[in-house]
Amino acid sequence: MKKKIIFEDEKDFMLKKLLKKFKRKPIILLDMDDTIAEFAQPFWTLHNKLFKDFVDYLKVNGWNFDEFSKRGKDAYTLFKYPGLFRNLPPKPYAKEFIEDLREIAEVVIVSDSPSGTSYLETVSLDIDPEHTIDFPHSNPTDDKRMWLEEHFNFDKDDIVFCSKKDRVIGDILIDDKPATYNSFVEANRKIILLDAPHNRDIDTKWRAKDLNHAKKLVYRMLEEMIKEEAS
Template sequence: MQQQVLVDMDGVLADVYQQFINKEFELTGEYLDIKSMHGILESEAFPHFESIVRSEGFFRTVPQIPDSIEGLKYLNDKYKVLIVSSATEFPTSLKEKVDWLGEFYPFISWRQIILCGQKDSIKGDIMIDDHPKNLNFFDGKKIIFTQPHNVFHNEPEWQRIDGWKQIIDIL
């Protein structure tokens, strides 16, 4: 039986940090340095987080993480892939996320997309996520995708990766 791989969207496929940096610059003219955000959640790192994340188009126009299209295609050809995103907190994100996936990852079927409130009831063999809170409950293989907010989280049972080329190498 084919292994099931759960892939997070924000911070794994979608470069939300770059999107926040771009939006903060549009609002304030100040370009925030990503290195100053190490160990800080996005909601604390970006002064206008709430208004930006709830704005129309935020999720629809987010850039892709480098090599994620090729990497996800590779996984999709080899495993049973589910895209799992904690999206219901931001209701405008639901359609935007589905449309964004359809544009950049057309090989992912709507049947492979799970938009939820929490990921603790979603089961699989491997989870790729950038938030420790999602990996903490997971019973399978845990892969943490490096983002500024998680650089100081190092759990022995997690495998840390810094990009999609590493995912292809290990899976």
């Protein structure tokens, strides 16, 4: 007997049919930086330009940027660089990915909130002994919020800024940060790890190589959840 081939559109239909058995619409939590937005490449390009460094973003295989920058913790000051988060390019398939998720679930952004500058505060960054850059105004959180609205039409009510993502209610999180992955696993919560150089030491069957793959893993995870609820 020949094995039946199930095409993607048929899988979508079958999942939507199964989801009708859910008492509520699932909530998918979604990280922003290096999940739906390209962050590493723009960040390290800016870093190398300002600090005259030569960091290859593809070789940044750890979470602590100061370990890869010749300027150490000065690298984190660039999080306050005006417009950094406002001008990030979306990842490939990001728009289609979010559109598909919205058909079957509530999608909520859960993102870190880098600090900006407060009223009358100016950040000075020494590029070299004779060159200093002043940041008179920086608001990374609003930059992120406007970026999400522009590219994916996210309302402010569907965006949560925090570092401890395990405190946010949701059924599945998609993220790239190793510490976040570990905290969800320890709490017995469902998480899909988006592949990146800084998380490849984690062994998991729930690693997504890109957003197309992440969608398939979301569907598989939801199918498992439906079966668990039915049993």
